Amino acid sequence: QPTPQDAIDYAAFLDKFARAMHAAGKQLTVDVARWSGVFNYPLLGKTALDRVITMDTYCSNFTLFQERLVTAIEDVGLSKLAVGLSTLDLDNSQPFSNGEIAERFELVSAVGVSQIDLWLMPVPDDNGPGTSWIPYLTKYLAP
Numbered sequence: 763q764p765t766p767q768d769a770i771d772y773a774a775f776l777d778k779f780a781r782a783m784h785a786a787g788k789q790l791t792v793d794v795a796r797w798s799g800v801f802n803y804p805l806l807g808k809t810a811l812d813r814v815i816t817m818d819t820y821c822s823n824f825t826l827f828q829e830r831l832v833t834a835i836e837d838v839g840l841s842k843l844a845v846g847l848s849t850l851d852l853d854n855s856q857p858f859s860n861g862e863i864a865e866r867f868e869l870v871s872a873v874g875v876s877q878i879d880l881w882l883m884p885v886p887d888d889n890g891p892g893t894s895w896i897p898y899l900t901k902y903l904a905p
Contacts, residue, residue: 769802773809780810791844793817793879803837815844815879822853824865835873844877845870849895860894867898878902 764772780790791813794801806814816838818830834843847866851858858866870878 764798764800766799766802768800769805772800773802773805776806776811777809780812784810789813791815793846803834807838807842811842813844813877814838814842815846815877817846817881819846820848820852820881822848822851824862827866828869831869831873831875840874841876843875844879845875846879846881849880849882863895863898867902871902 776790776792783790789812790810792806792811793815794803794806795817796803803814803816814834816830816834818834819827821827821830831845834845847870849858850856851862
């Protein structure tokens with residue numbers, strides 16, 4: 763089990779690594795989740811990382827999705843945060859409905875999230891009657 767000191771040491775390592783990457787003209791991102799104590803979101807938000815991609819938002823329940831998104835924004839900062847979206851309801855391995863997809867995209871757009879990352883590829887183009895990610899991805903990309 764990681765200790766709080768492990769989280770401090772990991773953030774320091776990532777900060778040093780990100781600075782070295784920048785010196786070489788590269789970027790560094792890290793995927794994080796609160797189920798591991800090595801990821802201290804506020805510390806990671808203060809590093810030179812280019813992006814912190816939260817996997818905490820891989821959840822089926824929309825209220826939980828909202829809470830985790832707000833917490834990640836508060837801890838990391840919107841300019842550095844990328845939000846992970848699962849393409850399936852992880853509780854039942856079924857595709858999200860259009861309504862469930864829409865509410866996630868409406869929220870990330872409303873709060874100004876500039877990067878999303880999809881998990882569980884391929885992205886469903888047509889999961890049956892009335893479910894497709896393509897219109898939501900297209901709208902998210904529109905200026």
